[in-house]
Amino acid sequence: xxxxxxxxxxxxxxxxxxxxxxxxxxxxxxxxxxxxxxxxxxxxxxxxxxxxxxxxxxxxxxxxxxxxxxxxxxxxxxxxxxxxxxxxxxxxxxxxxxxxxxxxxxxxxxxxxxxxxxxxxxxxxxxxxxxxxxxxxxxxxxxxxxxxxxxxxxxxxxxxxxxxxxxxxxxxxxxxxxxxxxxxxxxxxxxxxxxxxxxxx
Amino acid sequence: xxxxxxxxxxxxxxxxxxxxxxxxxxxxxxxxxxxxxxxxxxxxxxxxxxxxxxxxxxxxxxxxxxxxxxxxxxxxxxxxxxxxxxxxxxxxxxxxxxxxxxxxxxxxxxxxxxxxxxxxxxxxxxxxxxxxxxxxxxxxxxxxxxxxxxxxxxxxxxxxxxxxxxxxxxxxxxxxxxxxxxxxxxxxxxxxxxxxxxxxxxxxxxxxxxxxxxxxxxxxxxxxxxxxxxxxxxxxxxxxxxxxxxxxxxxxxxxxxxxxxxxxxxxxxxxxxxxxxxxxxxxxxxxxxxxxxxxxxxxxxxxxxxxxxxxxxxxxxxxxxxxxxxxxxxxxxxxxxxxxxxxxxxxxxxxxxxxxxxxxxxxxxxxxxxxxxxxxxxxxxxxxxxxxxxxxxxxxxxxxxxxxxxxxxxxxxxxxxxxxxxxxxxxxxxxxxxxxxxxxxxxxxxxxxxxxxxxxxxxxxxxxxxxxxxxxxxxxxxxxxxxxxxxxxxxxxxxxxxxxxxxxxxxxxxxxxxxxxxxxxxxxxxxxxxxxxxxxxxxxxxxxxxxxxxxxxxxxxxxxxxxxxxxxxxxxxxxxxxxxxxxxxxxxxxxxxxxxxxxxxxxxxxxxxxxxxxxxxxxxxxxxxxxxxxxxxxxxxxxxxxxxxxxxxxxxxxxxxxxxxxxxxxxxxxxxxxxxxxxxxxxxxxxxxxxxxxxxxxxxxxxxxxxxxxx
Numbered sequence: 016x017x018x019x020x021x022x023x024x025x026x027x028x029x030x031x032x033x034x035x036x037x038x039x040x041x042x043x044x045x046x047x048x049x050x051x052x053x054x055x056x057x058x059x060x061x062x063x064x065x066x067x068x069x070x071x072x073x074x075x076x077x078x079x080x081x082x083x084x085x086x087x088x089x090x091x092x093x094x095x096x097x098x099x100x101x102x103x104x105x106x107x108x109x110x111x112x113x114x115x116x117x118x119x120x121x122x123x124x125x126x127x128x129x130x131x132x133x134x135x136x137x138x139x140x141x142x143x144x145x146x147x148x149x150x151x152x153x154x155x156x157x158x159x160x161x162x163x164x165x166x167x168x169x170x171x172x173x174x175x176x177x178x179x180x181x182x183x184x185x186x187x188x189x190x191x192x193x194x195x196x197x198x199x200x201x202x203x204x205x206x207x208x209x210x211x212x213x214x215x216x
Numbered sequence: 217x218x219x220x221x222x223x224x225x226x227x228x229x230x231x232x233x234x235x236x237x238x239x240x241x242x243x244x245x246x247x248x249x250x251x252x253x254x255x256x257x258x259x260x261x262x263x264x265x266x267x268x269x270x271x272x273x274x275x276x277x278x279x280x281x282x283x284x285x286x287x288x289x290x291x292x293x294x295x296x297x298x299x300x301x302x303x304x305x306x307x308x309x310x311x312x313x314x315x316x317x318x319x320x321x322x323x324x325x326x327x328x329x330x331x332x333x334x335x336x337x338x339x340x341x342x343x344x345x346x347x348x349x350x351x352x353x354x355x356x357x358x359x360x361x362x363x364x365x366x367x368x369x370x371x372x373x374x375x376x377x378x379x380x381x382x383x384x385x386x387x388x389x390x391x392x393x394x395x396x397x398x399x400x401x402x403x404x405x406x407x408x409x410x411x412x413x414x415x416x417x418x419x420x421x422x423x424x425x426x427x428x429x430x431x432x433x434x435x436x437x438x439x440x441x442x443x444x445x446x447x448x449x450x451x452x453x454x455x456x457x458x459x460x461x462x463x464x465x466x467x468x469x470x471x472x473x474x475x476x477x478x479x480x481x482x483x484x485x486x487x488x489x490x491x492x493x494x495x496x497x498x499x500x501x502x503x504x505x506x507x508x509x510x511x512x513x514x515x516x517x518x519x520x521x522x523x524x525x526x527x528x529x530x531x532x533x534x535x536x537x538x539x540x541x542x543x544x545x546x547x548x549x550x551x552x553x554x555x556x557x558x559x560x561x562x563x564x565x566x567x568x569x570x571x572x573x574x575x576x577x578x579x580x581x582x583x584x585x586x587x588x589x590x591x592x593x594x595x596x597x598x599x600x601x602x603x604x605x606x607x608x609x610x611x612x613x614x615x616x617x618x619x620x621x622x623x624x625x626x627x628x629x630x631x632x633x634x635x636x637x638x639x640x641x642x643x644x645x646x647x648x649x650x651x652x653x654x655x656x657x658x659x660x661x662x663x664x665x666x667x668x669x670x671x672x673x674x675x676x677x678x679x680x681x682x683x684x685x686x687x688x689x690x691x692x693x694x695x696x697x698x699x700x701x702x703x704x705x706x707x708x709x710x711x712x713x714x715x716x717x718x719x720x721x722x723x724x725x726x727x728x729x730x731x732x733x734x735x736x737x738x739x740x741x742x743x744x745x746x747x748x749x750x751x752x753x754x755x756x757x758x759x760x761x762x763x764x765x766x767x768x769x770x771x772x773x774x775x776x777x778x779x780x781x782x783x784x785x786x787x788x789x790x791x792x793x794x795x796x797x798x799x800x801x802x803x804x805x806x807x808x809x810x811x812x813x814x815x816x817x818x819x820x821x822x823x824x825x826x827x828x829x830x831x832x833x834x835x836x837x838x839x840x841x842x843x844x845x846x847x848x849x850x851x852x853x854x855x856x857x858x859x860x861x862x863x864x865x866x867x868x869x870x871x872x873x874x875x876x877x878x879x880x881x882x883x884x885x886x887x888x889x890x891x892x893x894x895x896x897x898x899x900x901x902x903x904x905x906x907x908x909x910x911x912x913x914x915x916x917x918x919x920x921x922x923x924x925x926x927x
Contacts, residue, residue: 040926059926061890061919062862094924100885101922124774128852141800154769155856158863159762159830170340170833171387171751172394178750182743184736192740195401196394203405207733 021112021143023069027056029149030067030108030138034058037157039065048090055083057090063104064091065156072113073123073139080109080126080135088132105133106156110149114140172197217293217301217337217837218869219260224289226282227262228255230908237913240895241865242887245873246880247901251909253873254363256899257843260871261360263291263303264337264836265352266314266330270364275309281906285309293837301336337836340387350384351836357381358832360841361825370821371809375791379752379783382792385832386755388748395744402737409730416723423716426709433706442467442696450693454479454686458486473697476690483687487680493655494676500651501669507648510641513634522627529620536617539608546604564591749790753783755831756792763827769856770849772819775801776811779820781827794824818845819853826857830864839869854879858886865894889918 031041039058047057055068068083070076087105095102115123127137138152150157172193176186191209195202218239225233229252236256245253258268262277271277278287288306295301302317316329324332334341334351344350356362357369369378383389444466451463459482464472567576568591575582649659655672657665760780767779778797783790796811797804805811808820822845829840840861849857861870870887874880880898889896896916901909921927 040923042926046925057925059923061922062886064925090925100888100919101924103885120774127771128850130851130855134855151768154765155859159765159860171390171755174751174754175391175394175744175747178747178754179740179743181750182739182746184740184743188736189740192398192737193394196397201401201404202398203401203733203737206736207730210733210736211729 021140021146023071023110023112025146026110026112026138026149027067027069029146030110030153031056031058033150033153033157034065039156048086048093063101063106063156065106065108067108067110070109070111073111073115073119076109076111077119077122080107083107083109084132084135106136107133108136108138108153110138110152112140112143217295219837219839219871220292220294222256222259222263222289222291224255224259226279226284227259227277227287227289228252228279230255231279231281231283232907234908234911236899236911237897238871240869240897241889242870242872242896243899244880244883244887244896245871245899245901246877247875247909249875251901251904253875253901254843257360257841257871257873259289260291260841261355263289263305265355266305266312266348267352270362274307274312277307278309295336299336301333303333340384340389344384344389350389353381353384354836358385358828358835359837359839361822361843361845363843363845369824370794370817375793376789378792379790382752382755382828383748383790385828386751387834388751391744391747391751395741398737398741398744402734402741405730405734405737409727409734412723412727412730416720416727419716419720419723423713423720426713426716430706430709430713440696441700442693447693450686450689454483454690457483457683457686459483467693467697473694473701476694476697480687480690480694483683483690487683487687490676490680490683494673494680496651497655497669497672497676500648500655501666501673503648504666504669507644508641511634511637513637515631515634515638518627518631518634522624522631525620525624525627529617529624532613532617532620536610536613539610539613543607543610546607549604561595564594567591749783749785752790752792756781756783759827759831762831763823766826766860767820767823769860770819770823770853771856772816772853773812776805779823781824782806794820796820815850815853819849822849822857826860829868838867839871840864841871843873844875858883862886884916888916890922894918
């Protein structure tokens with residue numbers, strides 16, 4: 016089955032899924048202001064306001080991103096005062112399935128590094144191997160997944176059973192030896208009981 | 217452990233006492249360069265680990281303006297379990313002291329305090345060769361990113377040390393300890409197994425010994441057990457015959473064989489006694505028969521002969537003595553005469569020589585010629601012997617004496633011989649009489665002795681016959697009992713052998729099972745030798761997505777957007793290297809410093825540091841302490857990392873310092889509290905004086921209505 020090409024709709028949907036999964040709430044169209052007619056989607060969490068805007072081509076993005084930034088700034092200004100911290104926490108996510116021409120690479124980098132008014136996150140077809148790569152472009156907005164951060168209570172000893180299994184040592188036996196070590200009991204006795212029960216059974 | 221408060225005095229930039237509130241999710245320390253930002257973070261490191269290598273010795277931590285001449289830091293923290301820990305470290309530049317109080321418990325000092333701190337914060341360090349150094353390394357590499365050492369993990373540290381650092385962070389020390397404990401357990405197990413093997417060997421030898429014994433002996437022939445009536449009858453006869461033992465009630469009674477054996481011995485003794493008595497009687501009988509008649513020597517006559525001979529010899533000796541005396545007298549007279557004659561002769565010669573007209577004596581005239589003639593004739597003539605008696609024949613008399621003495625000796629000999637014969641006869645007779653008396657024969661009835669002796673000999677022989685018969689019967693009975701006992705014993709041995717075989721089988725099985733356990737334990741121990749590097753490798757694989765995520769968030773390079781830490785073994789040593797990669801060009805470099813700018817390298821270094829900090833399941837301090845490390849990053853990288861830190865504040869306490877007040881404002885905004893229970897504290901160091909900066913602290917206010925557009 017042929018893989019359908021990435022579309023702006025799919026990209027927006029992927030972006031929305033990622034943000035909603037990161038405790039962002041989508042702003043209703045009625046409250047989105049200018050965004051309501053742009054096909055863009057706005058999200059807000061405790062820290063920031065993020066607007067996802069998708070362009071069919073790089074050219075559309077290059078010509079339209081300033082308007083997008085202005086719209087975002089206006090939306091934020093409508094709800095936050097200058098002295099509010101979130102007034103400065105706007106993220107403009109500019110997406111396009113199109114790729115950046117070589118002679119536009121400098122412009123793309125410049126947009127990416129422009130931190131005035133709002134932080135710009137650029138997601139283009141150059142980085143998109145698949146639809147899931149949309150999430151990679153949204154990393155600055157997303158928390159670290161729990162599975163990537165430390166596994167609670169997992170330490171070197173907890174990793175040992177799987178490692179020792181590579182040496183044809185059963186994980187049960189490894190766990191028994193480790194448990195004996197932690198309980199300050201004889202590992203030999205516990206392993207013996209384990210083997211003996213196994214052989215008896 | 218989460219930090220709660222810090223009190224410093226005399227420490228680096230803080231000469232006077234200052235208390236810093238650290239009980240917040242985020243602590244932003246702002247101040248111009250040289251005002252003490254780093255001093256605050258160094259104080260935390262020093263309180264926990266007791267060293268700041270980049271400053272050198274403890275002498276460097278003491279403020280030049282300290283009034284006491286000492287540096288003192290008191291750090292209060294709280295563990296996940298809610299235990300309050302108060303660490304106090306002080307130093308006068310030469311020696312330092314450390315104390316620890318847990319909750320309201322006893323104040324520990326010195327090594328005891330250090331040990332307890334390790335147990336609380338970093339138990340894995342206890343297995344390290346230098347636990348304090350391990351704790352310091354964990355804090356330095358995983359918690360506190362020092363301003364001057366941002367890139368040291370990548371640049372200055374070599375592959376092996378990186379591996380060691382990550383190993384300590386992930387707790388490979390516990391693996392080493394596990395290996396050591398398992399080896400100890402295996403050794404103890406082996407000792408017991410060896411003991412069991414030896415016991416098994418002893419069992420085997422015992423079984424073989426018993427089986428050999430059973431094999432070599434054919435076993436007793438079945439015999440008819442002794443008849444109890446016959447048994448009793450025999451004992452009655454034995455007792456009658458003189459056996460002085462309490463008869464056993466039956467052959468089955470305990471000790472019956474022993475008593476029978478003793479009875480046999482007694483019968484033997486009785487037999488020997490009868491034999492002796494019989495022999496005594498026979499001997500006496502024989503000797504009586506051989507006794508000769510009394511000798512008929514006339515001792516008196518012989519004595520008279522001796523006396524006569526002695527008398528004759530005495531007389532002969534007397535005669536001889538007289539003759540010898542007489543002969544001696546005659547000889548003396550003869551000698552005198554000869555001497556006189558000689559004197560006269562001598563006088564004559566003198567006179568002849570000296571004769572002159574007158575006598576030399578009286579001076580008268582004399583007949584000189586006639587005198588001379590007479591004197592000369594005196595010289596010529598032999599003396600005239602007076603008529604002496606004839607000498608007696610002494611030799612003949614001596615011969616007579618010898619003869620008489622020989623006669624005496626002969627008579628005496630005859631007398632002695634006769635006397636000896638008489639005494640001998642008497643002696644023999646006395647002995648026989650004595651023997652007869654001992655045998656109970658009447659002394660007066662000597663003539664009846666032979667007859668009596670013959671009767672007695674017959675009696676003894678009859679008794680001997682009886683005793684012999686009893687003994688032989690007893691020996692037969694004894695053999696029956698012994699053989700019965702041997703059969704029972706053999707059966708017992710066979711049962712014992714069977715039991716021992718079972719026990720041996722159990723012992724063998726036990727040893728085999730123990731050996732299997734040993735093999736499994738050895739396998740685990742051998743596998744653990746590679747486990748440390750496997751764990752590091754595994755942890756790095758687990759860290760990889762996190763590192764990649766952090767690095768991607770920082771987004772330092774448009775092409776090299778993949779960062780990894782790779783572990784490998786080289787010559788038995790674990791090594792870790794940093795790599796960056798271009799996923800689209802499929803290019804990877806193990807020398808990022810050759811491809812990245814200084815700022816990009818800083819971003820990579822910070823990413824690695826944060827990955828290690830966030831990726832470890834346990835750290836001595838649950839904090840990220842960043843001493844102005846973000847200043848060298850580009851704005852986009854900076855914002856990216858701060859956004860990342862924002863998402864970790866629920867897992868790590870953030871302590872960040874900056875000299876840039878605008879950046880400080882950015883931090884306050886980015887890391888402001890947005891939820892109930894969150895707290896962000898700003899520590900503002902203002903001005904510099906010899907006593908230290910002026911410190912102002914305040915809380916960043918929480919946004920009470922953070923969500924407004926989507927609300």
